[in-house]
Amino acid sequence: MQKTQLWRRLILTSMVVLAAWLGLRHQLVGGGPKGAAPLDSFCPFGAVETAATLAVSGTFIEKTNWSNLILFGGLVLSAFLAGSFFCGWLCPLGALQDFFAWASKKIFGRQLELGRNLDHIFSYGRYLMLVIIVVATYYANELVFESYDPYKAFFHFKFEDYIPVLVIGLFIAGSMAISRFWCRYLCPLGGLVGLFNKLGSLRPGRKAETCISCHRCDRVCPTAVKITEREKITDSSCVSCLKCVDACPVPETLTIKSKGLFLVLGLLAFFLPPLITQVTGIWQSTPVAAEIEQINDPAQIKGWMTLEDVARAFGLDKNQLARELGLSEAETGEHLKEVMAEKGKDMDYLRAYIAEKLKEK
Ligand code: SF4
Ligand code: SF4
Structure with missing residues (x-):
């Protein structure tokens, strides 16, 4: 060869x-x-x-x-x-x-x-x-x-x-x-x-x-x-x-x-x-934590974010969200993608749910 x-x-x-x-x-x-x-x-x-x-x-x-x-x-x-x-x-x-x-x-x-x-x-x-x-x-x-x-x-x-x-x-x-x-x-x-x-x-x-x-x-x-x-x-x-x-x-x-x-x-x-x-230092391949502060639309919620992040970003009650979604205290600090998958739901379900909560606010 x-x-x-x-x-x-x-x-x-x-x-x-x-x-x-x-x-x-x-x-x-x-x-x-x-x-x-x-x-x-x-x-x-x-x-x-x-x-x-x-x-x-x-x-x-x-x-x-x-x-x-x-x-x-x-x-x-x-x-x-x-x-x-x-x-x-x-x-x-x-x-x-x-x-x-x-x-x-x-x-x-x-x-x-x-x-x-x-x-x-x-x-x-x-x-x-x-x-x-x-x-x-x-x-x-x-x-x-x-x-x-x-x-x-x-x-x-x-x-x-x-x-x-x-x-x-x-x-x-x-x-x-x-x-x-x-x-x-x-x-x-x-x-x-x-x-x-x-x-x-x-x-x-x-x-x-x-x-x-x-x-x-x-x-x-x-x-x-x-x-x-x-x-x-x-x-x-x-x-x-x-x-x-x-x-x-x-x-x-x-x-x-x-x-x-x-x-x-x-x-x-x-x-x-x-x-x-x-x-x-220009290279960026992982999301930056600052993205959490910038979200203003449920469509921007990412799978790597936690329920705590989402509640804080949208001014929602974390405990109420956790209760309604059936998440434990520990799960509110874990990546949403995995947590929702364990509940048999996907991220679109969560985004739609948060959008509803914002309408009720
Ligand atoms: S024409 Fe292109 S693809 Fe075909 S053998 Fe030559 S270099 Fe390889
Ligand atoms: S056809 Fe011509 S170019 Fe192709 S391998 Fe034979 S000699 Fe080389």
């Missing part, structure tokens, strides 16, 4: 471990201002989901934070310099798809490939997903996609109902059947990042004069880009894995300007913004 691909596997595996650690830490430590940040605040796509709400009302959608914007900034920077570097080298879901593709080839010997026209039509699924998620998130004022997001299903380590299990099952089946099916047909972030492949000089290029048309590049491409029909690979479905470059048997025929520069720029661009903001 080429050194480049070894590096890629090593980095991707590290990203899977990092995502699993972040998800597990949140489950073990809990959320809120003093807890561990939710997995959602470590996803660049969270910035896209919260952008409209942030622009209109100046507030983040619950579970998103400055960290999402910073990671998205790093992603855009890396995309400007190295195209869809994130998809091929950093995304934990990309790593999982590569692993299931490998397992599928071991078990079944091959993967399926949709016809060219179907592949092209389905690739717009990414943009359809993008529009639906952005619009629905804005109007619902919550992360509507989180229950169906494979990133969350795999790394959140909480199975409250059958949906994450179903998502994981479908994701594994899809990845085993069709190489990088999620990236190619469904991933809203991948669709967005792929557009940057049209820019930048660090793209694989093919010299038609020396190409012997062996089609090795076409065969190894995980997203079925027709490399032998291109002189520069700018397709939005390319995940910048460089497998084609590594597979070409003719020197100086399918190349990228500098693999080292590509890797260093891609990594630095993505990781420097979170590192610098961590050091300077």
Whole structure:
């Protein structure tokens, strides 16, 4: 195996471990201002989901934070310099798809490939997903996609109902059947990042004069880009894995300007913004306690708040609320999301209940 691909596997595996650690830490430590940040605040796509709400009302959608914007900034920077570097080298879901593709080839010997026209039509699924998620998130004022997001299903380590299990099952089946099916047909972030492949000089290029048309590049491409029909690979479905470059048997025929520069720029661009903001104290991934003082609408009540917080913020009698909700004294100081779940109720029930109490006031 080429050194480049070894590096890629090593980095991707590290990203899977990092995502699993972040998800597990949140489950073990809990959320809120003093807890561990939710997995959602470590996803660049969270910035896209919260952008409209942030622009209109100046507030983040619950579970998103400055960290999402910073990671998205790093992603855009890396995309400007190295195209869809994130998809091929950093995304934990990309790593999982590569692993299931490998397992599928071991078990079944091959993967399926949709016809060219179907592949092209389905690739717009990414943009359809993008529009639906952005619009629905804005109007619902919550992360509507989180229950169906494979990133969350795999790394959140909480199975409250059958949906994450179903998502994981479908994701594994899809990845085993069709190489990088999620990236190619469904991933809203991948669709967005792929557009940057049209820019930048660090793209694989093919010299038609020396190409012997062996089609090795076409065969190894995980997203079925027709490399032998291109002189520069700018397709939005390319995940910048460089497998084609590594597979070409003719020197100086399918190349990228500098693999080292590509890797260093891609990594630095993505990781420097979170590192610098961590050091300077700008990074924010957990909610701040001051948010409690700012709430003036029951819709703003978050799962990490306590009944004590809510009673204080709205000037309501904590003991009366606790009695009516069937909570013990100790439970008034615990996170509402868990407390309400134990009572078989969700946060919307609580928000509606508080709204009623405010009307009675
Ligand atoms: S075109 Fe090359 S770099 Fe892009 S996804 Fe295919 S194999 Fe990877
Ligand atoms: S692997 Fe290289 S020589 Fe073979 S078809 Fe692709 S670009 Fe041409």
